[in-house]
Amino acid sequence: MTHYSEDDLTLYYYGEGRRRAAIERHLDACGACRALYREIAGTLAMIAAPEAPGRGDQYGLEVWQRIRHRLPERDPRPWRDAWASLFAADRLGLAAAAALLVVAAFVAGRVWPRVPANTPAAPRTAAAGEAGRAPADVRRRILLTSVADHLDRSERVLADIMNAPDRGDISTEQQWAGDLLTTSRLYRQDAVDAGEATVASVLDDLERSLLEIVHSPSNVSAADLDEIRRRIDATTLLFKVRVLGEELRQRENAPAPAAPRQTGKTG
Amino acid sequence: MDATEAAAVLARARQGDSDAFRALVERHSRSVFRLAFRMTGNEQDAEDVVQESFLRAYRQLGRFESRANFGTWLYRIVANCSVDLMRAKQARHDQVRGDSLDDAMELPAADAPGPERMAQSAEIQQRVQAALSALSPLERAAFTLRHYEGRSIDEISAALGLGTSAAKHSVFRAVKKLRAALAPLRSLQS
Numbered sequence: 300m301t302h303y304s305e306d307d308l309t310l311y312y313y314g315e316g317r318r319r320a321a322i323e324r325h326l327d328a329c330g331a332c333r334a335l336y337r338e339i340a341g342t343l344a345m346i347a348a349p350e351a352p353g354r355g356d357q358y359g360l361e362v363w364q365r366i367r368h369r370l371p372e373r374d375p376r377p378w379r380d381a382w383a384s385l386f387a388a389d390r391l392g393l394a395a396a397a398a399l400l401v402v403a404a405f406v407a408g409r410v411w412p413r414v415p416a417n418t419p420a421a422p423r424t425a426a427a428g429e430a431g432r433a434p435a436d437v438r439r440r441i442l443l444t445s446v447a448d449h450l451d452r453s454e455r456v457l458a459d460i461m462n463a464p465d466r467g468d469i470s471t472e473q474q475w476a477g478d479l480l481t482t483s484r485l486y487r488q489d490a491v492d493a494g495e496a497t498v499a500s501v502l503d504d505l506e507r508s509l510l511e512i513v514h515s516p517s518n519v520s521a522a523d524l525d526e527i528r529r530r531i532d533a534t535t536l537l538f539k540v541r542v543l544g545e546e547l548r549q550r551e552n553a554p555a556p557a558a559p560r561q562t563g564k565t566g
Numbered sequence: 567m568d569a570t571e572a573a574a575v576l577a578r579a580r581q582g583d584s585d586a587f588r589a590l591v592e593r594h595s596r597s598v599f600r601l602a603f604r605m606t607g608n609e610q611d612a613e614d615v616v617q618e619s620f621l622r623a624y625r626q627l628g629r630f631e632s633r634a635n636f637g638t639w640l641y642r643i644v645a646n647c648s649v650d651l652m653r654a655k656q657a658r659h660d661q662v663r664g665d666s667l668d669d670a671m672e673l674p675a676a677d678a679p680g681p682e683r684m685a686q687s688a689e690i691q692q693r694v695q696a697a698l699s700a701l702s703p704l705e706r707a708a709f710t711l712r713h714y715e716g717r718s719i720d721e722i723s724a725a726l727g728l729g730t731s732a733a734k735h736s737v738f739r740a741v742k743k744l745r746a747a748l749a750p751l752r753s754l755q756s
Contacts, residue, residue: 306738313712315719341752342745346694348714351603351612358599359592366591366617370584370624458622461653462646464727532657537650 302329308336312343369545371451400441442493443547446486446502450544453479453505457537460512461528469524470517480509501543504534576636580627587627591620594637598644604714605648605707607695615651619644642725645707649726652703690751697747701740704728708736709744 303311303322310316311323326333456475463469487502508531515523531537572593578586595616602615623643630639698706707726711717717725723733 305742306734309738309741310719310734338752339741339745342748343713343741345690345748345751346698346713346744347691349604349607349691349695351600352609354596354599359595362595362616362620363588363591366620367584367588369617369621370587371621455625458650461650462727528653529657532653535654535658538654 302332305335305339308332308339311336312340439493439495440551442486442489442495443551446490446498447544447547447551449479449482449486450501450505450540450547453483453509454537454540454544456512457508457531457540460524461531461537463524467519468517469512469515469519473513473515473517476509476512480506480513483509498543498547501536501539504536505540508534508536572636573632577632580630580632587624590623590636594640595620597637598640601641601644601715602648605645605710606652607698611648611651611655615644615647618651619647622647645711645725646727649703649707652706656703693751694744694748697744700747701743705736705740705743708733709740712737 303325307316307318307322311319316322326336452475456472456479459472460469463472483502483506487499487506490496490499490502508527511527511530515527519527575586575589579590598619599612599616602612602619603609606612606615619640623640626643630636698709701709704726708722708728711722711725712719719730719734719737722728722737723730726733726736728736
């Protein structure tokens with residue numbers, strides 16, 4: 300007599316499998332399989348669905364309040380089209396211009412004449428805004444904004460890699476990763492120069508994963524993809540990218556450092 | 567909200583109307599939380615999954631086909647977000663996970679409570695939770711979808727982006743591990 304495997308009996312328990320009628324007849328006739336089935340069914344019957352903690356009628360609204368400020372810009376077109384347009388020549392030109400702006404801001408900061416410490420600070424008004432801030436502060440803000448945007452884009456490519464089918468074509472993700480890689484190197488160097496050690500460290504981790512994605516075969520195997528994912532997981536990269544992105548956005552929106560706090564009206 | 571109204575809200579959300587997306591969030595949050603809690607077994611993790619799932623859904627709305635069921639599409643996103651979160655946690659706590667696997671296997675023998683006490687369902691569930699925590703993220707996700715959510719192997723395969731065979735074997739591995747971990751409970755019960 301041919302016996303059924305544990306896997307067959309598990310499928311039978313869940314009402315699946317093609318040989319249900321045959322298994323049913325067999326269980327009536329075979330004591331060994333019947334005992335095994337009882338054991339499987341008994342174990343699975345012990346596993347009751349855990350009761351989720353209650354959530355009130357307002358829960359949906361609470362969730363909305365938590366996420367509404369984090370909703371990204373969304374392109375309603377199909378994703379491949381969106382990616383294609385993201386990397387269209389004019390977009391790359393804009394990215395290059397933005398990177399150039401960051402570099403220029405750093406250079407300007409280095410050669411900008413410094414105001415001697417004992418010189419009375421010029422009166423600042425709210426209208427003076429960015430223009431009234433110290434060049435280093437402006438420079439830092441430009442860097443933070445650019446890196447936060449860069450992290451948003453990187454988060455998307457990493458998330459898509461984490462959720463990609465277990466094998467297949469990842470050439471689009473690679474193209475995106477390749478573009479991000481170049482920008483990432485620039486920003487990392489800028490972050491080092493600006494003394495932003497945490498930003499530089501996350502960008503360094505990010506670079507390694509982007510590099511690995513870029514250098515994987517386009518038709519990636521399940522094992523290769525698993526290795527990439529394992530490395531992303533091991534460095535908790537997605538989490539770091541997300542947290543740092545949010546932190547930079549907060550710093551970006553925070554008021555300027557208190558330094559010379561003078562207004563137009565001093566009383 | 568009837569079917570026609572739901573379809574109209576969805577169409578507006580796909581066009582980038584954030585008020586319409588808000589209506590979807592309000593409508594689906596509780597079911598998303600329930601699934602996320604079952605997948606992760608942890609309230610705080612479930613909250614993280616809820617938020618991440620809606621953010622991901624918003625980003626991917628352009629890919630959603632209007633003929634499909636939004637709830638089904640969303641539950642796939644929740645399942646994948648849960649797996650991502652569990653993988654990230656596992657990577658951070660690999661050592662701890664190894665310990666908890668041993669703990670799950672040895673729990674009944676370690677303090678050997680009597681049959682009467684073991685019969686208490688709260689205690690059984692506690693041990694079940696320990697055994698579930700020792701599964702890999704994919705095994706846990708596949709098992710949750712099959713056992714708690716009543717999804718077929720084909721549906722699990724589609725939700726987790728796995729081949730049918732991989733989905734099936736994830737469930738089988740989970741059941742094997744759970745049987746091994748819970749065997750002492752079975753013998754005490756019988």
